[in-house]
Amino acid sequence: MKDIELVLGLLAVMIMLVALARKLQVSYPIxxxxxxxxMGFVPGLPKIELQPExxxxxxxxxxxxxxxxxxxxxxxxxxxxxxxxxAVGLVLATMGAVALVAHLIIPGLPWAAAFVxxxxxxxxxxxxxxxxxxxxxxPRRIVTVLEGESLLNDATALxxxxxxxxxxxxxxxxxxxxxxxxxxxxxxxxxxxxxSGLVLIPIFRRLNNDVSVYITLTFLSGYATYILADQVFKVxxxxxxIALGLLHSQPRFNTMTAELRVQAFPIWxxxxxxxxxxxxxxxxxxxxxxxxxxxxxxFTLIWYAFAICLTVIVVRIAWVFPGTYLPxxxxxxxxxxxxxxxxxxxxxxxxxxxxxxSLASALAIPVVISEGGPPxxxxxxxxxxxxCVILATLVVQGLTLPLIIKVLKVVDDGGGEREEDKARLVxxxxxxxxxxxxxxxxxxxxxxxxxxxxxYEARIRRFAARYHGDQDGETEAHxxxxxxxxxxxxxxxxxxxxxxxxxxxINDEVLRRVQHDLDLERVRIQ
Numbered sequence: 439m440k441d442i443e444l445v446l447g448l449l450a451v452m453i454m455l456v457a458l459a460r461k462l463q464v465s466y467p468i469x470x471x472x473x474x475x476x477m478g479f480v481p482g483l484p485k486i487e488l489q490p491e492x493x494x495x496x497x498x499x500x501x502x503x504x505x506x507x508x509x510x511x512x513x514x515x516x517x518x519x520x521x522x523x524x525a526v527g528l529v530l531a532t533m534g535a536v537a538l539v540a541h542l543i544i545p546g547l548p549w550a551a552a553f554v555x556x557x558x559x560x561x562x563x564x565x566x567x568x569x570x571x572x573x574x575x576x577p578r579r580i581v582t583v584l585e586g587e588s589l590l591n592d593a594t595a596l597x598x599x600x601x602x603x604x605x606x607x608x609x610x611x612x613x614x615x616x617x618x619x620x621x622x623x624x625x626x627x628x629x630x631x632x633x634s635g636l637v638l639i640p641i642f643r644r645l646n647n648d649v650s651v652y653i654t655l656t657f658l659s660g661y662a663t664y665i666l667a668d669q670v671f672k673v674x675x676x677x678x679x680i681a682l683g684l685l686h687s688q689p690r691f692n693t694m695t696a697e698l699r700v701q702a703f704p705i706w707x708x709x710x711x712x713x714x715x716x717x718x719x720x721x722x723x724x725x726x727x728x729x730x731x732x733x734x735x736x737f738t739l740i741w742y743a744f745a746i747c748l749t750v751i752v753v754r755i756a757w758v759f760p761g762t763y764l765p766x767x768x769x770x771x772x773x774x775x776x777x778x779x780x781x782x783x784x785x786x787x788x789x790x791x792x793x794x795x796s797l798a799s800a801l802a803i804p805v806v807i808s809e810g811g812p813p814x815x816x817x818x819x820x821x822x823x824x825x826c827v828i829l830a831t832l833v834v835q836g837l838t839l840p841l842i843i844k845v846l847k848v849v850d851d852g853g854g855e856r857e858e859d860k861a862r863l864v865x866x867x868x869x870x871x872x873x874x875x876x877x878x879x880x881x882x883x884x885x886x887x888x889x890x891x892x893x894y895e896a897r898i899r900r901f902a903a904r905y906h907g908d909q910d911g912e913t914e915a916h917x918x919x920x921x922x923x924x925x926x927x928x929x930x931x932x933x934x935x936x937x938x939x940x941x942x943x944i945n946d947e948v949l950r951r952v953q954h955d956l957d958l959e960r961v962r963i964q
Contacts, residue, residue: 444484445716451477452715467718467793468836471829474722486723490802493794497664497713499679503660505589506683513582516775520583523761523925524786525590528754533598535753536746540823544816545747550605557599558820559750560798561591574843575850580782584789590794593676597623599799606814607807623629627674630667631681634659635691638682642693652694653702657709665919699956716796721828724797728825731818742819749828751790751835758787759926781846783853791836792828800824837951858906863901870894924963932956 455473477483485914514521533556541552562584597620605611636660640786645652663682668675685691689737694702766772800821806813851884873894896917903913932953939949 440453444486447500448719448849449712452712452719456711456715463680463840467791468833470715470718471722471832474719475725475829476722476959477719478723478726484834485727487727488718488720488724488801490796493717493798494668494675494802495661495906497794498676498798499664499719500657500706501621501713502589502592502679503675503683504706505585507687509585509589509684509687510578510582511684511687512579512584516562517579517583518588519765521586521590522761523765524583524758526594527761528587528757529560529591529594530598531757532671532753535556536560536749539737539749540742541746544742544819547816548606550609550611551820553602553821554606554803555746555823557595557602558796558824559746559792560598560790561595561795562588562790562831563795565681574840576785576848577845577851578854579778580785588594589928593674593680594620595795596676596799597674603803609803622915623672623674624677624961625673626671627667627677628681630671630673631663631678633684634663634666634678635682635685639686639691639693642686646693646695646698647696649701650699654707656702656706670891694915696777721794721797721825724801725825728818728822732822732901733818739819739822743823743830747827747830750792750831755787756791758806759783762786767808779954781848784846785839785843788835788839788842791832792824792834796824796828812887859901859905863898863905866894866897866901866932870898921963925960928956928960928963 451473452470455469456466459469462469478486533553536559537549539550540555541547544552600618601611601616601619631696638655642652642655645655658683660679663678664675667673667678686693763777766775766777803817803820804814805817870891873887873890875880877884899913900917905919935944935949935952935956938944939946
């Protein structure tokens with residue numbers, strides 16, 4: 439019972455902090471981690487130990503699945519070289535650099551354990567990157583690279599992490615074997631995700647008339663795919679879930695009806711929001727138990743933490759600039775993928791926040807190398823350093839990123855809005871053309887054709903003005919005024935229906951059905 443009360447209390451605190459973060463215009467993961475850190479040292483508060491299995495199985499699959507589903511695949515493919523260099527190359531480079539620094543400055547830390555630390559702190563966090571990047575209204579290309587990197591780098595880091603753990607427990611390491619395991623885990627994970635998705639599509643299609651069952655099944659599909667890949671086939675569960683999400687996001691494999699789309703996305707948004715919020719507040723709460731297990735002088739621990747955090751940040755900066763410009767040196771490459779502004783490279787280099795995967799990996803380190811064997815070398819110190827990296831990158835980089843963006847004058851290029859206006863314009867023209875075809879072939883009344891034709895003409899004028907640039911703003915001002923009029927009329931309609939209910943003319947069920955339709959109309963207009 440106490441555990442339930444604790445979870446409910448954390449949820450209440452989380453909601454208030456997120457509301458405060460939005461009012462302060464601060465990314466909520468930052469505030470939640472800091473709040474969790476403070477709460478962890480409040481006297482009388484139960485000590486919370488985050489189980490790594492809980493993170494990997496309960497939290498990670500739906501977060502990755504939804505992020506993959508929302509990933510724009512065209513932009514993802516266009517940026518695949520940049521994403522690959524960050525998600526694979528940078529992760530391995532960070533792991534090596536951190537291992538080198540840790541081995542040199544920490545007495546008694548063996549190479550294998552140093553590589554474990556490097557693999558743990560190497561991958562930036564998908565949730566933190568997405569939450570911060572989207573709030574700051576960055577150009578779409580930057581957001582795509584950051585989100586794509588954070589989707590794929592977990593798989594690289596987790597495979598490298600397991601290879602390093604094997605090196606600690608066995609005392610041997612084979613680069614050839616590690617490379618083969620990486621390819622097998624990555625390829626196998628993608629294969630499991632695709633096969634799982636293809637098997638589920640006919641099931642989804644048969645159940646898409648039952649909203650509750652369909653939405654529940656979409657959640658369970660991510661968990662099942664992750665467990666199947668990770669526990670049964672021993673391949674990358676992360677890539678399996680990502681492959682599943684990407685597959686089901688494609689129109690030809692998407693089985694969602696209009697009703698499902700209207701109801702499913704808000705439900706997913708709420709669930710992912712709750713999972714993300716709990717994750718970050720739980721990260722902060724872990725520091726108390728980590729510090730209690732540490733032995734050593736405070737100054738020495740601070741020096742270790744500073745050195746590792748600095749290494750993580752510097753390696754990313756040193757990698758991003760060559761990785762951005764060197765592959766584009768050939769003229770043929772620049773013709774279809776020109777040099778991005780240096781300001782964009784600065785932002786990508788500074789956006790390397792770590793998060794829950796790093797902490798869960800650190801907590802998952804075994805206490806002893808083998809049953810009845812010696813303890814894992816410097817386990818508590820590795821967990822402490824991981825927490826410090828998460829705190830430093832999330833808070834320091836996350837808080838300074840808005841200032842850097844403002845100084846560099848990087849703003850959204852409006853490409854996404856232009857594409858949306860073009861899509862709406864093309865859709866309206868297609869609807870108008872179809873209306874004329876039906877009028878000629880099916881004998882629809884002239885009055886109906888004219889009425890609907892005027893609606894399509896209005897849409898075409900509005901989106902054409904947006905897409906081609908409404909210089910004087912008269913067209914948009916006209917439609918904005920019309921929009922306000924529509925909203926006012928909807929308010930009057932709803933008030934009239936509520937009066938009917940209050941006077942006993944209709945019951946609550948009828949009120950809710952009519953109110954639902956009016957609400958959908960309001961959402962469409964807004």
